[in-house]
Amino acid sequence: MRFLPTIEKIARLLLEKKLRLALILLAIIPLSGTVGYMLVEHWSAFDALYMTMITVTTIGYGEIHPLSPAGRLFTIIFILFGVGIAAYSLTILIESILRPELITNSINKRKLRAMQQHYIICGYGRSGSRIAKELLELGKQVVVVEQAEEKLAAIQAAGIVGVIGDATDEEVLLKAGIERAGGLATSLDSDAANIFVTLTARGLKSDLYIVARADQYSSQSKLKRAGADAVLSPQEIGAVRMTHMLLQQNVIDSFELVTRRIALDVSVKELRVSDYPEFIGKTIDTLRIRQRFNVIIFAIKLPDETMQFPAQVDTVLDGAMTLIIAGVSDDVMKLSLA
Numbered sequence: 001m002r003f004l005p006t007i008e009k010i011a012r013l014l015l016e017k018k019l020r021l022a023l024i025l026l027a028i029i030p031l032s033g034t035v036g037y038m039l040v041e042h043w044s045a046f047d048a049l050y051m052t053m054i055t056v057t058t059i060g061y062g063e064i065h066p067l068s069p070a071g072r073l074f075t076i077i078f079i080l081f082g083v084g085i086a087a088y089s090l091t092i093l094i095e096s097i098l099r100p101e102l103i104t105n106s107i108n109k110r111k112l113r114a115m116q117q118h119y120i121i122c123g124y125g126r127s128g129s130r131i132a133k134e135l136l137e138l139g140k141q142v143v144v145v146e147q148a149e150e151k152l153a154a155i156q157a158a159g160i161v162g163v164i165g166d167a168t169d170e171e172v173l174l175k176a177g178i179e180r181a182g183g184l185a186t187s188l189d190s191d192a193a194n195i196f197v198t199l200t201a202r203g204l205k206s207d208l209y210i211v212a213r214a215d216q217y218s219s220q221s222k223l224k225r226a227g228a229d230a231v232l233s234p235q236e237i238g239a240v241r242m243t244h245m246l247l248q249q250n251v252i253d254s255f256e257l258v259t260r261r262i263a264l265d266v267s268v269k270e271l272r273v274s275d276y277p278e279f280i281g282k283t284i285d286t287l288r289i290r291q292r293f294n295v296i297i298f299a300i301k302l303p304d305e306t307m308q309f310p311a312q313v314d315t316v317l318d319g320a321m322t323l324i325i326a327g328v329s330d331d332v333m334k335l336s337l338a
Helices: 004-041 045-056 069-098 101-114 126-137 149-157 170-175 191-204 218-226 234-247 249-259 289-293 329-336
Strands: 119-122 142-146 161-164 183-186 209-213 230-232 266-272 296-301 322-328
Touching: 004 045, 004 069, 045 069, 101 161, 119 126, 119 191, 126 142, 142 149, 149 161, 170 191, 183 191, 191 209, 191 218, 218 230, 289 296, 289 329, 322 329
Parallel strands: 119 142, 119 183, 142 161, 183 209, 209 230
Antiparallel strands: 266 322, 296 322
């Protein structure tokens, strides 16, 4: 969301104004007390300042001079307002100095409330941190749910909004904005935890796209039944990839141009035909997408969830289809915004 940096700037400005106000109040209180005692009791500036300080700090050594009825009334009013304001201002100032993370947390809360179609990553281990990094590089908004509070600093340092809590807890996922999220990836340490997160997330949002990690082969079917749209096993993917590298080195090198954006800034993106009404009822050949935007449509997800690969140029598109396109990032973006 493009307006999130603006929200962050506004949040920082508000907090800076709050700090400035606290400093101004801390300067005004002793000044107003000193002037008040000088006018009401006709004391010297030093005596008036001394009386002000022992009053506002609630030390109360005693009156340095007998107070008149007007002076006592002024003291009552000064205690009611001055002491409370001073305590509030000092609290803000001390927290800002000793606990700067409070400012960061406040900004993150504002950013989270403004997010729409963001991605929730459950777990900030090796897999979770890599997923979050990849999404950020693609310009996506990311929220990480992590139970270990000591990881919060690293999450925030990476420019990610962090929510501390158990991802299997409904309240924690709601706090992460699951009702407004576009997708969720769960990569916790145990398959049982990933299954429970998937069940909980599916119950909170029925149309959420969920990707889950499975360490054990037997857990893949359970995650599917729990509601995961896609299940990945890092061990299996690694083994298959290593086999392909041994047997088809040139194919893998070419494929990495897309999957890792090496040498060329190549992007792969899904386009729902329903988002482009002008596509409906036309063939790929008629649309001339390659000639107009310099991108290719290499696969089509059909209404029955099967994949047409390679995409046939004479396929008539309808709103239930999804196009899988590839090209240089700038060209893909132009088509996405067309």
